[in-house]
Amino acid sequence: MTVADASASQPAALAVDEGRLLHDLEALSSIGRRDEAGIHRLAFSEDDLAGRAWLVDRIEAAGLEARIDGAANLGARWPADDERPPIMTGSHLDTVPGAGWLDGALGVVAGLEVLRVLREHDISLARPVELVAFSDEEGRFGGMLGSQAMSGQLTPEFLERAVDLEGRRLADAMAACGFRALDALRAEREPGSVEAFVELHIEQGPVLESAGRSIGLVDGITGLFRWDARFVGEPNHAGTTPMELRRDAFQALAEASLGIPQVLAEHGSARSRATIGRVQLVPGAANVVPGEALFSLEVRDTDPAVLLALSDAFRRQLAEIARRRRLAFDFETKSELAPVACHDRVQSAIERACRRLEIDPLRMPSGAAHDTQMLARLAPAGMIFVPSRGGRSHSPAEWTSPADLVRGANVLLHTMLELAR
Ligand SMILES: [Zn+2]
Structure with a gap:
């Protein structure tokens, strides 16, 4: 219990702006949407570019500066301080063909909201917070390009040879979007340059819903x-x-x-x-x-x-x-x-955040792969899950109640505060 007491000075009232969070998720969900056929923001497609442009707009509208690295990872840092290693959060904007509106999008939009709230309340932090929307998480080109690049797990051979299911080369698709594939190698960050990483994501499975719980504390990725x-x-x-x-x-x-x-x-x-x-x-x-x-x-x-x-x-x-x-x-x-264990430090920060918000999280594994799996090579990393109705994902039927979306974003906010203090 001592850990909870140590953070007792943090105002529990600090919360995300529900309306703004839900509005942004809604707005993003219209990009690449093909009516009943779901969302198509395949990595480095025109719709992916439109999603990225939308995020740049939202970052700038929040008074932050958009950053893009060699692997096309897009994000922002607050304060814009490159001296101290940041507490990072993020997920992805790209989707599978026929996707729902929350896979990846939730972690990016909620991460942006965390930066906005901290900036607006001028919360003083010992470390900057950083948002990253990782490129090609869904593996159109057979990997998790952005998070692999950042954690130093790419080779020039992969970048030159990777193709999608239709035989289109990653290098050509990136070039069409104004990126040079080999620049992805430069996106690698030094060990120690990221203090911790935490990702908010929908569960994409039925466990939380069937247990009647609203937050999952992920302890490992299968x-x-x-x-x-x-x-x-x-x-x-x-x-x-x-x-x-x-x-x-x-x-x-x-x-x-x-x-x-x-x-x-x-x-x-x-x-x-x-x-x-x-x-x-x-x-x-x-x-x-x-x-x-x-x-x-x-x-x-x-x-x-x-x-x-x-x-x-x-x-x-x-x-x-x-x-x-x-x-x-x-x-x-x-x-x-290989399986990845979520780091104790991040797990206990999530636990303290939940306690502050009077939420009893369910400890659970992630059965799906996520950017966290790659980032765990670079920094202490962990994940927060919110329920998926019927366990549905990679489908237009993907849905999480607004109350759970907001709750998840608030757990992310307080987890970041715990880690950044
Ligand atoms: Zn995802």
Whole structure:
């Protein structure tokens, strides 16, 4: 309790301007909107540029100066002080195709609102606060360009080779927007140059809503491994091959799929997730016993040791099924992403902010990737979640009640105050 007492001198009344916050979210949501088809602000598209221009306007209207780095990260700092390492907040303006209005946008607009409130109330801070809208968080070009650049996780090879699903090069898309791709390397910040980072984001899942809670205190972001795997048996005539003589690859896959809950129960944690999301049978004809079953397996958890245990367990399970059914099994690791623990210092700042606002936050992991994952390499980092109705996201159905949006922004404000004091 001593931490709460230490901040008792901060006026609890300090709050974001609800009307202005909601108005800005509404205004931003009209940029790149295609009626029922949702919002399309793909990174480095015309609509993304319009969103960025809108933010520059809002930053300048607030009496702040817009800053853009080599990776096209856009933001502002208050006070405009480059001597002391800032407390940073932010998220992203770019969207997936057919997005909702809050993924990324909430963290940017709420961050701007925090800077405005602190400036208007002329709150004296030991450290400046900085807002950043990170470029291409949604990975149009296969990464999280802005936050990877800032945390020094980009290579010149990536910048030269990255393409989107239509084969358009990142370098060309950036050039069309007036950026040089290789300049992204210059966006890297020195270790120690950012004091802490905190991101406000919608949950994009159903946990907060189903628990009836309004704020999530994220303690870790899940890591994952993704395999392309296959069972290989023998394709044969579906009429002439007796059931007991078949080497049916699909039967093995079906058994593996039904075995997932048991593997997780024995080797995973309550936070583990495993998904077979893509399946292809070869030759794929109604009258042929499937000789090959190709499938993806994606497994997530917040604990690296659990991920390792699950990787072993799935390998053993799949190999055992293959052996018993006289099939071959092999797999290739397509991607691996290490879990990230949110920093204690940021978590306790969020906790103190919630206590001040008389909110009981729910400790939870983030099952989705966020800029925080990258920033955690650079600075102590953490996240605040607000509920997503029905858990819906990356969809025009994405929705959070105005009361929760405002509550989340106020938790962000007081978290920044805790960190910047
Ligand atoms: Zn997002």
